[in-house]
Amino acid sequence: PRFTDILNKFFMMEDQGALYTQFCKKENKVKHSKKQDRHTDGHNKPYSRKMNKNLNITEEMLSKPMNSDKYDTVKLPSKGRPYxxxxxxxxxxxxxxxxxxxxxxxxxxxxxxxxxxxxxxxxxxxxxxxxxxxxxxxxxxxxxxxxxxxxxxxxxxxxxxxxxxxxxxxxxxxxxxxxxxxxPHHLKATQWCKYREGVVMGKCGKAGSLVDVGLGRQVSVKDKDVAEGSRVTVKLTPAARVMNSPFGELVSPQEPRLEHGVAWxxxxxxxxxxxxxxxxxxxxxxxxxxxxxxxxxxxxxxxxxxxxxxxxxxxxxxxxxxxxxxxxxxxxxxxxxxxxxxxxxxxxxxxxxxxxxxxxxxxxxxxxxxxxxxxxx
CATH class of the missing domain: 3.40.1280.10 (SPOUT methyltransferase, trefoil knot domain)
Incomplete structure (x- = not known):
């Protein structure tokens, strides 16, 4: 009986702790909703400061223009490989x-x-x-x-x-x-290379398509005939490094090998x-x-x-x-x-x-x- 009493007290304490935790969470939500946060988007939703594990960049970085200093430049060889x-x-x-x-x-x-x-x-x-x-x-x-x-x-x-x-x-x-x-084509979000592998996400108006190349921003390409969900190789212009909406062009996956000797x-x-x-x-x-x-x-x-x-x-x-x-x-x-x-x-x-x-x-x-x-x- 003594052991049973101890267990009952333990579970009562656990239940009280869980209720207190839920109460604190509700209070924090109410306080946070009343507080004006300067880190908000157009829908008044606070940005998360947590690291995005898939993209390896923060949401705060996505809200700002690309900064060339945030990227590690990937240098490619100058000699190609013809075979x-x-x-x-x-x-x-x-x-x-x-x-x-x-x-x-x-x-x-x-x-x-x-x-x-x-x-x-x-x-x-x-x-x-x-x-x-x-x-x-x-x-x-x-x-x-x-x-x-x-x-x-x-x-x-x-x-x-x-x-x-x-x-x-x-x-x-x-x-x-x-x-x-x-x-070489397994690039991190913090690396800058003029070639990147991507997947077509959809159309970009009448001019072309949007491609996810792992930079946190979709890249615009002129070719609009590529089916959505297709894997493509994108060549980025030097100016795209500091653009809010970068653009590039679709190239053959053989180009990095032919131009720089890199097996892509x-x-x-x-x-x-x-x-x-x-x-x-x-x-x-x-x-x-x-x-x-x-x-x-x-x-x-x-x-x-x-x-x-x-x-x-x-x-x-x-x-x-x-x-x-x-x-x-x-x-x-x-x-x-x-x-x-x-x-x-x-x-x-x-x-x-x-x-x-x-x-x-x-x-x-x-x-x-x-x-x-x-x-x-």
């Missing part, structure tokens, strides 16, 4: 090497990070038909392909656009644990086979430099200089590119050496028994990116 680099990775690596969903998501996030570090322009997720545990389950295979594609696209998208461009997906349930790729994100596409990886190039001219990777390849030091426009680096799964080639009926090459312009071993001194695909990607890109840059000086 593109694409990589192809089989989705089957998620079947045999990763047993849990969160590990699969983290692995794909590391692939995206490697691609961003070395300036990859395109990632191709392909079906090499070398499945282990879900060999007889096409639905499970498609789920893994979709998981890899979804996470790659999510990681590539700038943070301030994800709510608008990345719909809710069960594959992104653990996306919060992913490391940010910190790519990567595209993601899906291929159903190894042959589709090679033939379904976005450019009608196709890839002009095909590179395969394997521990059975030649030394990367022996790679001869080659002038190219579109390089494709293909990685194999657990069983290697040889198995992927043997299971593709559309390819007539008898061995990978006949299919690729170069078949390379980028780590001939490896001490481990095997190198996983997600480990081979940064190793290969580290070796080849330096060569590509030297060839195109």
């Amino acid at each position: 593109t680099v694409s990589i192809a990775v089989p989705a089957s690596i998620l079947d045999d090497t990763c047993l849990k969903e969160d590990l699969r998501i983290y692995l794909v996030g590391q692939l995206a990070k490697s691609a961003a570090i070395f300036g990859v322009d395109e990632i191709i997720v392909y079906n090499d038909h070398c499945w282990k545990k879900c060999a007889d389950n096409p639905k499970a295979q498609m789920n893994l392909i979709e998981l890899m594609t979804t996470v790659l696209q999510y990681q590539e998208c700038p943070q301030y656009l994800r709510k608008k461009l990345c719909p809710m997906s069960p594959y992104l349930a653990n996306a919060g644990a992913l490391n940010p790729i910190a790519a 994100g990567f595209s993601v596409r899906v291929a159903d086979s190894l042959s589709e990886v090679i033939t379904d190039c976005e450019n009608s001219s196709g890839y002009d430099f095909l590179i395969g990777t394997s521990d059975r390849g030649t030394l990367v030091e022996d790679l001869e200089e080659k002038q190219f426009q579109r390089a494709l680096i293909v990685f194999g799964g657990v069983d290697g590119l040889e198995q992927s080639l043997s299971r593709d009926k559309l390819l007539t090459a008898s061995c990978p050496q006949h299919l690729f312009d170069a078949y390379l071993n980028v780590c001939p001194q490896q001490q481990t028994r095997t190198i996983r695909t997600e480990e081979a990607v940064p190793l290969t890109l580290a070796c080849l990116t330096a060569k590509f840059s030297a060839w195109n000086k």
Whole structure:
């Protein structure tokens, strides 16, 4: 009985405290409504001084003209890069090497990070038909392909656009644990760069459209034919830095690479086979430099200089590119050496028994990116 009395007194105190808290809140609201606040907008609503987490700027900053001193200038290189680099990775690596969903998501996030570090322009997720545990389950295979594609696209998208461009997906349930790729186009609201990724929010009269580029103010562009909700690349004028209503122009996402050598994100596409990886190039001219990777390849030091426009680096799964080639009926090459312009071993001194695909990607890109840059000086 004594214990029961103590509990009753405790709950009574809790109830009284809750009532007192509610009373104080009501009193504060009444006092605040009577007080004239000089920080008000046209509707007499006080501005919030709290930090807007999505835009990383305060509401007070939004009420004032842009101040160039509030931005950190992002300097871009002066030399462009005329060529593109694409990589192809089989989705089957998620079947045999990763047993849990969160590990699969983290692995794909590391692939995206490697691609961003070395300036990859395109990632191709392909079906090499070398499945282990879900060999007889096409639905499970498609789920893994979709998981890899979804996470790659999510990681590539700038943070301030994800709510608008990345719909809710069960594959992104653990996306919060992913490391940010910190790519050049992942700009903060306090950074000023003449290029920014944005999403079309709607029409701007008859002259053009309004685009959200993550600056806290929508940018006006002249092109009015772009559908609402489309992702675009905006080039801002120097004067837009101090404008209340900045304006810019829509440009190709390739322009930062061509003009300044900056990889402005990567595209993601899906291929159903190894042959589709090679033939379904976005450019009608196709890839002009095909590179395969394997521990059975030649030394990367022996790679001869080659002038190219579109390089494709293909990685194999657990069983290697040889198995992927043997299971593709559309390819007539008898061995990978006949299919690729170069078949390379980028780590001939490896001490481990095997190198996983997600480990081979940064190793290969580290070796080849330096060569590509030297060839195109």
